[in-house]
Amino acid sequence: xxxxxxxxxxxxxxxxxxxxxxxxxxxxxxxxxxxxxxxxxxxxxxxxxxxxxxxxxxxxxxxxxxxxxxxxxxxxxxxxxxxxxxxxxxxxxxxxxxxxxxxxxxxxxxxxxx
Amino acid sequence: xxxxxxxxxxxxxxxxxxxxxxxxxxxxxxxxxxxxxxxxxxxxxxxxxxxxxxxxxxxxxxxxxxxxxxxxxxxxxxxxxxxxxxxxxxxxxxxxxxxxxxxxxxxxxxxxx
Numbered sequence: 001x002x003x004x005x006x007x008x009x010x011x012x013x014x015x016x017x018x019x020x021x022x023x024x025x026x027x028x029x030x031x032x033x034x035x036x037x038x039x040x041x042x043x044x045x046x047x048x049x050x051x052x053x054x055x056x057x058x059x060x061x062x063x064x065x066x067x068x069x070x071x072x073x074x075x076x077x078x079x080x081x082x083x084x085x086x087x088x089x090x091x092x093x094x095x096x097x098x099x100x101x102x103x104x105x106x107x108x109x110x111x112x113x114x
Numbered sequence: 115x116x117x118x119x120x121x122x123x124x125x126x127x128x129x130x131x132x133x134x135x136x137x138x139x140x141x142x143x144x145x146x147x148x149x150x151x152x153x154x155x156x157x158x159x160x161x162x163x164x165x166x167x168x169x170x171x172x173x174x175x176x177x178x179x180x181x182x183x184x185x186x187x188x189x190x191x192x193x194x195x196x197x198x199x200x201x202x203x204x205x206x207x208x209x210x211x212x213x214x215x216x217x218x219x220x221x222x223x224x225x226x227x
Contacts, residue, residue, distance in 0.1 A: 092213045100145050101162060101170055
């Protein structure tokens, strides 16, 4: 099946530092999604990308949809303690024949030291 | 708009029992998907419902089942619980379930003893 390779698996950074994580796939995606999950909660959508090459920002977060449609990255600038959590990339595979199913990366666990 | 809601938030059961979890999608969303999340396996797709019909199913045993009502609310049921069923069960909704962005509920944490 389709798989998403997300890296790094974990990051330990100092407050104020910038963070970068990425996702790659052997399959084409027509949508890339980035979610953040806090412990015991459901994933919360951060950024959705719908077009190859698209660069989208949401506050201190910036994500890009790779032009090959097989990769995406998420950057967090000037990290703060509340950025702690697990970040997932996800998306339905193009062409989408799997109703209601998104494929998820394994997540990047971010720890921010004050 | 209210988000996706799930009840209950926490549940403790013993092996052999059965459990029913509930999910109310975002108003107007007709597709509801269920996922199981465990530390070792990540987010695993269980099934998806649209207009009261199951359209898609993941690789889970028949003990896992679901249904959807005419108001798009969905329930999932796990019968004959096993220890390995302990997980966070997440529900997600979209308008049509055909490639749109999924929005997740807070999940139900199930512990099987």
